[in-house]
Amino acid sequence: MSMQSLPLFSRPDVMFDDGIKSIVKATSEHAAYLQHHLRDEDVRECKMHGATPWLALHTPLALKGAETWTGIYKNVPMCMFGTTPISSYNDISIGTVWMLGTNAVSDEYRVFLRLSRIVADYLCSQYDIVENIVPIEHHKTIMWLTWLGFSFSEIPVEIGGVECVRFVRCASDVGVSFN
Numbered sequence: 114m115s116m117q118s119l120p121l122f123s124r125p126d127v128m129f130d131d132g133i134k135s136i137v138k139a140t141s142e143h144a145a146y147l148q149h150h151l152r153d154e155d156v157r158e159c160k161m162h163g164a165t166p167w168l169a170l171h172t173p174l175a176l177k178g179a180e181t182w183t184g185i186y187k188n189v190p191m192c193m194f195g196t197t198p199i200s201s202y203n204d205i206s207i208g209t210v211w212m213l214g215t216n217a218v219s220d221e222y223r224v225f226l227r228l229s230r231i232v233a234d235y236l237c238s239q240y241d242i243v244e245n246i247v248p249i250e251h252h253k254t255i256m257w258l259t260w261l262g263f264s265f266s267e268i269p270v271e272i273g274g275v276e277c278v279r280f281v282r283c284a285s286d287v288g289v290s291f292n
Contacts, residue, residue: 191215
């Protein structure tokens with residue numbers, strides 16, 4: 114049985130679980146572990162936004178309307194990710210999508226990639242538009258986001274002194290233009 118054919122959400126707090134890897138509702142314990150084990154580039158992104166890893170990981174757990182999950186491999190959290198609502202405009206819901214991870218994301222990239230597509234599809238289905246920014250020099254992240262179906266602005270923005278690019282993914286009936 115492939116991951117694509119597995120029933121998702123057999124329990125409301127579990128998106129996926131095969132005994133080795135799982136995607137579960139995030140907890141403060143996951144955030145507490147991850148805040149001390151984030152990749153250097155993720156710590157830098159937190160600082161770029163004026164947040165500590167603690168704040169970036171714990172805040173979504175308390176935000177109304179946010180959906181936050183943890184990817185676990187061999188019983189150890191490898192990343193937290195989710196969406197938070199931004200706004201609604203003319204009946205179009207807009208959210209931000211995010212992910213912060215440990216070096217296990219790179220070390221176990223096959224595990225991460227296999228699960229990231231179903232997670233991205235699920236998270237993006239909750240909104241008409243999801244968006245965020247990524248530092249331009251994060252080439253692997255940009256390749257991954259492209260593989261997940263995100264579009265990118267050609268005009269860079271500067272956040273916290275770092276040149277970044279905006280990325281967006283829309284529902285099939287919503288068009289996007291960066292002009």
